[in-house]
Every structure is written in structure tokens, then in C-alpha cells.
Amino acid sequence: MKCIIEGKNVKVFGRAVQALSRVGDELWLDPSGKGLALRSVSSAQSAYACFIFSPLFFQQYSLGCAPKQSSETVKCKLLMKSLLPLFRCLTSIERNVERCQISVSASSDWVIIQFFCRHGITKTHNLRFQEKEALQAEFASHLCRNVLKAPARLLGDVVMHFPPFQEEITLSTTPLRLSLRNYDDSSESKMKRMFTEMSLHPDEFEYFQVDVDSTITFCLKELRGFLSFTESHCLPVSVHFDSAGKPVCFSVEDMLFEATVVLATLIEPESTDSIQPAGTQVHATSRY
The missing domain is CATH 3.70.10.10 (Proliferating Cell Nuclear Antigen)
Structure with a gap:
């Protein structure tokens, strides 16, 4: 080559x-x-x-x-x-x-x-x-019930408000709004850290389809790098996701290139009596 x-x-x-x-x-x-x-x-x-x-x-x-x-x-x-x-x-x-x-x-x-x-x-x-x-x-984005499309600048400006040391963020959606907030599973640290939450109206998106209310938590580090790339090209970012525990996919497409990042999401426990895995994996396999 x-x-x-x-x-x-x-x-x-x-x-x-x-x-x-x-x-x-x-x-x-x-x-x-x-x-x-x-x-x-x-x-x-x-x-x-x-x-x-x-x-x-x-x-x-x-x-x-x-x-x-x-x-x-x-x-x-x-x-x-x-x-x-x-x-x-x-x-x-x-x-x-x-x-x-x-x-x-x-x-x-x-x-x-x-x-x-x-x-x-x-x-x-x-x-x-x-x-x-x-x-x-292994991710079938066409099966996701929630699909968003927004300018890269919009998502970049939202993420910028979270501190660099923030490891994970939580995204919540309903048919009427989307919110992003910093995630922290330690109740003790919540008393010491600043809590940030931002809300966006569906009109701020180029496309906003939410068929099921969802709250998903995923890593922010990998997303920052992806958004930094897309912002420099002013491309709209598509977001495909479903319920907690299933991956979320961010993607852009152009005549010259396409880019995708797939992030695992945490499984939120339904009650204090139930014990569930802390998160899921993105199934990345060798393609023959």
C-alpha cells in the first residue's frame, strides 16, 4: 500500500x-x-x-x-x-x-x-x-430508537463546560429536552465537587428523534478527542443510542472521510437490592 x-x-x-x-x-x-x-x-x-x-x-x-x-x-x-x-x-x-x-x-x-x-x-x-x-x-446503529444530529460546535461548547478531570458524563433525553450532567457514583465526593448540568431544547438540533426516555452514562475522554476533530471541519454529528447498558455511537460523514466512536455505557442499578455489572463493553473483534 x-x-x-x-x-x-x-x-x-x-x-x-x-x-x-x-x-x-x-x-x-x-x-x-x-x-x-x-x-x-x-x-x-x-x-x-x-x-x-x-x-x-x-x-x-x-x-x-x-x-x-x-x-x-x-x-x-x-x-x-x-x-x-x-x-x-x-x-x-x-x-x-x-x-x-x-x-x-x-x-x-x-x-x-x-x-x-x-x-x-x-x-x-x-x-x-x-x-x-x-x-x-459490532454495533448496529440502525436499531437504535433514539437518534440525534447536531452541529459539532454545539456539542463541543457543551462538553467544554465540564472540567478536564471529569471522567464520565450522563446524558438524559425525553421527547422535549436533552440534558448533560457530570456523573459521580460517590455520594461523599458529591458534597465536595461542583455539580454541572446543561439542558438543550430539540430546536437546537438538526434532527431530534427520541422514541424512548433514556439516561446513559459514558466516558468523556474519548468523546473530547472525537469532537475536537469534528469541530475543525464544522460537520454535523449523528448520535445513536438506546437504553443504559447499550453502547452509544457518535459519527460524522463527509465525501473525503468518515469517523465513528462507539462508547460503552454504565448499567444503572434498579434498586439497592439488585447487583448489576458496573458497565458494558464495546464488542470489537477481528474482521476476517
Whole structure:
């Protein structure tokens, strides 16, 4: 596989890597005819994220010649700590990098990333990878009874009001309103911490379908990275969810790329007498 990213798209690619670094410590690189997919899953499998860049996103996109079937491509897993430093300073990339070339060879275990910079400077990075089947989350968004669509800026402004150390937030919906509040299961700490809650009217959304009242709690860290990416492109974010204990999915779609993050939600105990699991997992499996 060989692809060339030109101009400002290098910064877009870097933002995706940064968003995925908030999810997991490993990144799956999955080239196919549909484009180049970047995927990551948290160690607890409570969060999964995927960015798929269309061939139109690249100046050049080629899968190369596979040894057995033309549809075969190398699917590899990289350590995030080896990839993230290359895209950490996006301002410098935008100012100095003219294009970026990424190539993967089936005959080697290296991903080669080259930055072609101003004044004829070329920076080459060789990252060792482990060949793995592509990662895929098992989530049927079309079965969700609640569907929202809102500008990324709206969701970003709401999330900004929660402190950086906030780990989880609770989203509650009825056909008449949506509210977000900080979640804390410790009654003692509630007396010491600031409680934040924000409410939104359905008119503030581009699409608002709530067929069942829901209250779900999910991690905020992974969502922050996703919203940071979508805000920079001013894209509307679709949200699919159901009841507590079932995953919630945030997604955006454009001609050049699509992005999805799936987060597990906590199961709220119905009473003090019943004991239920603290949360659920996002089922991320290898796709054969």
C-alpha cells in the first residue's frame, strides 16, 4: 500500500491520529478499496474509534500488487506511542510539510512515513508493525430508537463546560429536552465537587428523534478527542443510542472521510437490592 497526503490534509490526518490516541494504546492500519481505515480500541474494550479516509482524500492512493489475490492487503497494528509523536505538533506540520507519504510492504514489517518539507528537506520514519486482522466494532446503529444530529460546535461548547478531570458524563433525553450532567457514583465526593448540568431544547438540533426516555452514562475522554476533530471541519454529528447498558455511537460523514466512536455505557442499578455489572463493553473483534 502506498498513499500520498498533500497540503492541509496532512493536518487532518494528524488530528485523526490524535483523536485515536485518546482511545487506545494501539492503532490498526487497514487499507482497502474503500480507503485507508485507522482504528483503535481501549484496553478495557469500553471505547472504539474508526476513521476511514476515502481514496479522494489522497493525492495518490494505491493498494499495490498482492501476492495471491488482488483484494488482499496488509493489515497492521502499530504502537500509538511510536506514531503519535510524528503528528503531535500540527501547527508545525501545517507550516512546514508539503506532503506526506505512507507506504506498507507485504514483504516487510515496516510502515514507512515520509514528510516532504519546505527547502527540500525529507524526514523518514520507519515504524515496525505487527500484522493483524482488521478491528471492527459490532454495533448496529440502525436499531437504535433514539437518534440525534447536531452541529459539532454545539456539542463541543457543551462538553467544554465540564472540567478536564471529569471522567464520565450522563446524558438524559425525553421527547422535549436533552440534558448533560457530570456523573459521580460517590455520594461523599458529591458534597465536595461542583455539580454541572446543561439542558438543550430539540430546536437546537438538526434532527431530534427520541422514541424512548433514556439516561446513559459514558466516558468523556474519548468523546473530547472525537469532537475536537469534528469541530475543525464544522460537520454535523449523528448520535445513536438506546437504553443504559447499550453502547452509544457518535459519527460524522463527509465525501473525503468518515469517523465513528462507539462508547460503552454504565448499567444503572434498579434498586439497592439488585447487583448489576458496573458497565458494558464495546464488542470489537477481528474482521476476517
